[in-house]
Amino acid sequence: MATISRVPGTRRAHAAQRAQERALRHARRVARLAPRWRETRTVWIAFGVLQVATIAVLAGHMLAGDTLGDLPLYREWAMDAFEGRGIVGIDEPWVYPLLAWLPIGFANLASAPAYLAMWIAMIGVLDALALRSLLASGSTRAIIAGWAWLGMLLALAPVALLRLEGVTAPLVVVAVAMLARRPWVAGGLLAAATWIKVWPAAVVGAALVAMRERSRVVQAGAVVTAGVVVLAIALGNVGQLASFATMQDDRSLQLEAPLATPWVWMAMLGVGHARVIQDVALATREVIGPHDGLALAASTPLMLLATIAALVLAQVAVRRGADRLETLLSAALTITAAMFACNRVGSPQYMLWILPVAIVALASVDGAAQRWWRRMTAALLATGLLTTLIFPIAYMALVDLQPWAVGLLTLRNALLVAILVAAARRMVVLAIGRSGLDAVRASRAVTLPS
Secondary structure, eight states: OOOOOOOTTHHHHHHHHHHHHHHHHHHHHHHHHGGGGGSHHHHHHHHHHHHHHHHHHHHHHHHHTOOOTTHHHHHHHHHHHHTTSOOBTTTBOOSSOGGGHHHHHHTTSSOSTTHHHHHHHHHHHHHHHHHHHHTTTOOHHHHHHHHHHHHHHHHTHHHHHHSTHHHHHHHHHHHHHTTTTOHHHHHHHHHHHHTTSSTTHHHHHHHHHHOTTHHHHHHHHHHHHHHHHHHHHHHTOGGGTTGGGTTTTTOOEETTOGGGHHHHHHHHHTOTTOEEEEETTTTEEEEEOTTHHHHHHHHHHHHHHHHHHHHHHHHHHHHTTOOHHHHHHHHHHHHHHHHHHTOSOOOGGGHHHHHHHHHHHHTTOOHHHHHHHHHHHHHHHHHHHHHHIIIIITHHHHHTTOHHHHHHHHHHHHHHHHHHHHHHHHHHHHHHHHHHHHHHHHHHHHHSOO
């Protein structure tokens, strides 16, 4: 009887062949799935998942009638006003401009226990409008901007959901997206956003310098501002209308502010009686120490200097023929970054002053500029994630001046300063050109002593 002998290694060869076939099938599935991230439908599905996850996380608080973040204070103001106990900003000074009452009052329309649910619904609608504006062209850069918007909402969820910046950030995105096509509507939205929180004024200022349609932006802003003044008069006290501009003049350095970093280190190391204190009225922590008055005195001048420099460079850039929209966005990025990095307050929601500008740029610019804005947005998203790690996750460790928390804060603040420097350099490049910047560097090198 004949015997069949097995060829050595046949079993291993078959196993290797099967593994190769499985890998090939997997690669084909991945190849079919990979392009889907570039579809607007996929971005919208991800947005929907994010909204469902938000509701799931907050459902218990909604059902219990609780509020979180800054919403307890907002609801208290709204309840006082609705029940005739006085209106902040009218009957007494207020830290916010008058139109902040629009979202704060809207969330209380159903009832006080429904405040959180109404607020989250409002933020969800505004975020959806911003995403729609970003995805309008359907291009690859628009899809990238849409994903960046979702990344921002996720990385900065505690402040993107529960503070007024969650209202103004999407309004600014929608306004800038329509600035070239509908400057009057865009100007009105920007003015309204500025009368909710002051920071969109950075975008308004940049638009007035960089856009051809500046007159329509001015007209729309004037109409909105006139309406706010008439509203204040009708409510009975226009004298408090500008109180927000001076409400924070007597504040010390907030613990998280980039400007406060040296004093945080002094407090941790026990240098010169530096220490962390609590501001009971504003429910925040501040740091004091030797010569902290220098930082307090320098804060506003530094922000003004950065603003003026950015606007002057923007004017030079548009006269040289630079792209007007990119110039506007670069100037706005520089100003908002300076408003954070040089601010005595430096709250975590200030990241929502900067990131929307970069994300709109992602959806708007091409070529080498697109690559620069991608890097900038990635750096900002990383900074935003660090910001959330600091507040609220590691905040009490920071208050206790634990070295690892202070190190985390220092890294975040160093990134903010680096972003400001990069934005300022971008403005210089737009104004004098890269060759001009290289010439300046060369002249400096020549004048250095040997």
